[in-house]
Amino acid sequence: MKIGFIGLGNMGAPMASNLTAAGHEVTGFDIANAPPEGVQAASSVTDAAKGMDVVITMLPNGAILRSVADDIIPTMKQGATLLDCSTVDVESARAVADKAQAAGLMAVDAPVSGGIGGAAGGTLTFMAGGPNEGFAAVSPLFDVMGQKAVHCGPSGNGQAAKICNNMILGVTMIGTCEAFALADKLGLDRQKMFDVVSTSSGYSWVMNAYCPAPGVGPQSPADSDYKPGFAADLMLKDLRLSQQAAEASDADTPMGARATELYAEFVEHEDGAGRDFSAMLPRFVSRRRS
Ligand code: NAD
Numbered sequence: 001m002k003i004g005f006i007g008l009g010n011m012g013a014p015m016a017s018n019l020t021a022a023g024h025e026v027t028g029f030d031i032a033n034a035p036p037e038g039v040q041a042a043s044s045v046t047d048a049a050k051g052m053d054v055v056i057t058m059l060p061n062g063a064i065l066r067s068v069a070d071d072i073i074p075t076m077k078q079g080a081t082l083l084d085c086s087t088v089d090v091e092s093a094r095a096v097a098d099k100a101q102a103a104g105l106m107a108v109d110a111p112v113s114g115g116i117g118g119a120a121g122g123t124l125t126f127m128a129g130g131p132n133e134g135f136a137a138v139s140p141l142f143d144v145m146g147q148k149a150v151h152c153g154p155s156g157n158g159q160a161a162k163i164c165n166n167m168i169l170g171v172t173m174i175g176t177c178e179a180f181a182l183a184d185k186l187g188l189d190r191q192k193m194f195d196v197v198s199t200s201s202g203y204s205w206v207m208n209a210y211c212p213a214p215g216v217g218p219q220s221p222a223d224s225d226y227k228p229g230f231a232a233d234l235m236l237k238d239l240r241l242s243q244q245a246a247e248a249s250d251a252d253t254p255m256g257a258r259a260t261e262l263y264a265e266f267v268e269h270e271d272g273a274g275r276d277f278s279a280m281l282p283r284f285v286s287r288r289r290s
Helices: 012-021 045-049 062-075 090-102 114-123 132-145 158-183 190-197 203-211 234-248 255-271 277-285
Strands: 001-004 025-027 052-058 081-084 106-109 124-128 146-151
Touching: 001 012, 001 045, 001 062, 001 190, 012 025, 012 052, 012 114, 012 132, 025 045, 045 062, 052 062, 052 132, 062 081, 062 090, 081 090, 081 132, 090 106, 090 158, 090 234, 106 158, 114 124, 124 132, 124 158, 132 146, 158 190, 158 203, 158 234, 158 255, 158 277, 234 255, 234 277, 255 277
Parallel strands: 001 025, 001 052, 052 081, 081 106, 124 146
Antiparallel strands: none
16 A cells, blocks of 8 residues: 655654565655654655555644645545554544545545554554545555554544543543552552452452552553653653543533543643653642642
8 A cells, every 4th residue: 555644753754664564665744753764755744645546644743744644635546545553533524534534535534543663563452433535445554553443423423532531540540540549648568458459349441550659560651760651741641632522512510520630731831741641649649638
């Protein structure tokens, strides 16, 4: 397949590399980064999109996606697929899909879970929204870049699945961190807490696979002084997307709202920027009941 790849950052560059390694012809463009080895350099977003069977975008946010989509949609080959793997708001995903479909293209929104490690190892999970033919057209690429792809329904539903998942993740991380901080105050050893909770009803991916307490559970960013991993800034971005969607759809999400406030305080007014999202644990430990 001839593939255009726009947005060659922490996630996009290794994803594009995996596609070339699997034998696809990939042409890439990024406003700040040179393409990785094996990916041909395009001179602009339109240069990366013209004549391609699939154009993949991996960009920071919905506003940038909309602007790139406005530039590339008129230049794309009829019947080609625009595959957006960025995490963006549901409205932007649906607006871009509508424009692409009106121009005779197929559009699939397929944000990912698995982070930089999953992008490098080709083990991402894709959650996709869009028509069946679009999903079928890009499924071979999901197989190269990831280990699982779930078709979640029409356009925008991939983003809906992503922000619901990450709202659970943010809320669970906060709950787990405050429980560890409470255990400290009660004189309960962290290892004992892990031994109990990881096999009791409080277990979760956060506790069992990504434990926020250093030296406890499997290796995680807590063991590397909270170097990300999944940065608190990105957690905040995703929580804000969940709240934007909750507001637009009139959904009551009080825990998601509080998690958003706590991550906003942490990233914007404390020392959370650039730290892993599990660094909420030392934050809670350093505070008193308010
Ligand atoms: P990043 O900032 O490293 O990469 C984004 C890239 O887009 C940058 O290299 C930037 O120069 C480029 N870019 C910005 N505007 C552009 C434009 N107009 N034209 C071309 N290129 C442009 O971010 P990332 O970590 O690679 O994340 C990309 C997306 O994946 C985000 O939406 C993020 O939320 C999502 N995501 C990230 C992770 C993670 O762990 N990093 C995990 C899951 C999902």
